[in-house]
Amino acid sequence: MADVVVQQGRVARTSGTRKRGSLRNALGHKSTVAFFLTLPLILLIVLLVLYPAFYSVYLATLNKAMTKFVGLGNFTFLFKRETFWMVVKQSCIFAITAVVFKALIGFIVAHFVHNIPGKKQRKWRGMLLVPWVIPPAMSTLAWLWLFDPSYSAFNYTLSFFGVGPIPWLGDTFWARFAVILVNVWYGAPFFLIMYLAALKSVPDQLYEAAAIDGANWWQRIWYVTLPMMRNIIAITTLFSLIVTFANFDIVRILTSGGPLDTTHLFATWAFQVGIQSSDIPLGACVSLFMVPILAVAAIFILRDVTKRGNEA
């Protein structure tokens, strides 16, 4: 019997090389399949993300009527405008302040939620995430109404304490405060959820070991919680920085950039210049100023996410 097997093997070997060729075809076929499966994704990214991104750079080099190439003319024009520098400043103030407060509030509230018994956590978590679920355009309308110059429910309440009335959206300081407040209100729950998930992934034994080593609550947070959560804090913060920096909805609805353009962000100002005033090249130019900070944040996120993936 074994002899027969050997003979067949020998016969087969002669045809073996040819057959292996067909196997290579089969492998080729596999990557063909993979190509077709990813083709719609690739087309979408190339045609509707990458192409417009580069098109934007091209647009930014044209004059207002888009008939003439002006090189960096739009950029030098922007550098000479005071409003532009105000937008740069306000975008940075807005993004940094809002992200810091979102991160702090999210971190603190996550601890409170983590402290209470497991069964009740679900209910509280559910309640506290509501701001993130409501479309921001809708919830900002509610804030707009809460800040209404003549009917502000906040001012009504504050009047009992002898405060106000505060010109929430009419004064530069308060308008800036208001847009940050609304952004913090909308974004803090996202941090809360991310931190809560991270807190739950820290093994209890670590806290017990730290408690046995004599660490107080502050040392436990500093030496156990924060190092264990460092990666998720970094990812969440950087991600939020991108989203906040590029924010449009809240400022557009709340102030439309006013009073006197003092609350404009890159996005809202680009909209006003490019769409409302029909200066598409200048609008494209304004929005392109977001790219550097977005790119830096994106690189760091990618690094952290990859690191996280490697740890898992």
Next chain:
Amino acid sequence: MADVSLRKVIKRYDDVEAVRGIDLDIADHEFIVLVGPSGCGKSTTLRMIAGLEDISDGDIMIGGDVVNDVPPKDRDIAMVFQNYALYPHMTVAENMSFGLRLKHYPKAEIKARVTEAARLLDITDLIDRKPKQLSGGQRQRVAMGRAIVRNPKVFLFDEPLSNLDAKLRVQMRIEIKKVHQKVRTTTVYVTHDQVEAMTLADRVVVMNKGRIEQIGTPNELYHKPATRFVAGFIGSPAMNFIPCRLEDVAGKLQIRLTDRIAFALPPARAARYNALPRNDKLVLGIRPEHLTESHAHLEPGIETFDTVLDVTEPMGMETLVYFGLEGTPVCGRVNPNAGATDGAPMRLAMDLNNMHLLNEETGAVL
């Protein structure tokens, strides 16, 4: 049912050879176990038989047909995975019948086969459960059931018991043996556990570093290991290897272990080793069960020596004793009543009728 043959099968990953030319003939109905340490290429070999890995060179034949380029589904094989790989969203019955349903078997036949397999594996009550609701042992049975219903030419097992606890592993081992006795399907079984290999196999294939070290029945491997690797891998506790040399003393051949300890070889052994050069570096291979307490009446070929025990491990039916011979750690098995205690001197007896002599450099058993 079918025989399986491997002809000079090679697997290369880039420039690393994971499997370096395997030749193996597996007869119809045979239960073959591939055993070896992790990274020895046993799993890769199994996966090449299954068709989950392409082979770099050589031929694999199932039932006489070269299947090198045949996709797994057309090889008529069934495989049981280490983590069971049950489809979590399907019931036990659906898991078992998935392959048949894909091949559009008539419903009545699917049902009959599933029922029969479930009866064989004693999982009839579990047929409508999801894998999540099953214990490890039950999942293992379902995974076997999925293989059985397809009535394949060859069963392939990839470390199927590794995820079970020790007690269940023994139980499932017996279960697998029983199933094989009933269905008699040619089986290739991969494990790193030499006990599993010894208890299950008709023939064991010991692999190391991508090569076959030895093929043989469990008894052959145990009593006539071909290499130091096999001698050390099969058996637990492992065989002792003690550096030694041969000497001629008064016309008789003797083996010297230390300055103090030397034994005359029994006649059969002396005849066998007489032709060996005297100054070669040699290693004595002796299993712990051939190192026991000394008796008053010793049979020929059993020699005694005195030593001081380092550590003893009472196992109940025997006591393992550990001591050193010029720095070489040695293990023996003595009667629990022999009075072995930690740090105490003891007279031990070595059964030279069961000794092995190995070449230290090549590892070959002489």
Next chain:
Amino acid sequence: MSTVAIDKAGPSRKVKYGSMSRDRAWALRWSYFFLVLFAIFFLTPPVYMLITSLKSSAEISAATNPWWVFHPTLSNYVELLTSNQFLRFFWNSSIVAIVVVIITMLISIPAAFALARMKFWGSATLATGVFLTYLIPDSLLFIPLFKMLAVIQDLTGITLLNRWYVLLFIYPTLTVPFCTWIMIGYFASIPKELDEAALIDGASWLQTLTRIFIPVALPGLIAATIFAFTVSWAQFLYPLVFTTSVDQLVLPVGITTTLIKGDVFNWGQIMTGALLGAAPPLIIYAFLMDYYIAGLTAGATKG
């Protein structure tokens, strides 16, 4: 309370233990106290929406206590839900969100399957590219996209600007990258042995995808669907730029542009509209909270 009793009755050795659990009890009380404060902060706007939506214009303009409804009325709801214009917004939003979800899934699932399981030339780069695309905000692309649409419209004669259906092509740029990314993660977490078992059982790659991967990764699929729906439903900038005619608007734009007409006392209707606009995501969230949160946190883990 019982801890106090132990504290008093027990020997001095137990004081340490007692003080620890007393600390914990206080920590719990403080936690609840602050949670209530934060809950008030987080829930004030939606609650205020509801309060205002139940008021008549007369009551709003009377400037009574804004936090209380003295004469509740559903007239705002009746008015909006019988207004053709508002229903048109709702319909536009629904059809856009649903079709975008379908398009997103049709693109994301096969791509994620290929990226998670078929190693091919450039697959790692593509996966990274998908993640980076997800980080590109809408406010960077709306101007070039607007111009692109205008140019294509001029070249082909097909009307693209001021048509709701153009959103069907634009929204996937926001939903597909994230959905693909989290589906890669879910698919990659399926043990490799499962597809090998399917392969041996005789499944083609399509059968492996539809009969093994999709059912096993169903939680991920639901999370991705929720994400795609809520993003499409909430998107404000693109429809604001690309659509202007009243019959082409989706809810967020429709409410903000048509209901705000300088008429201060229309706030009852604005809040009702906003609440109705927020309702679909809120309802989905109420029923599928765990999937919603799973999708939210999945973005931070590598696929």
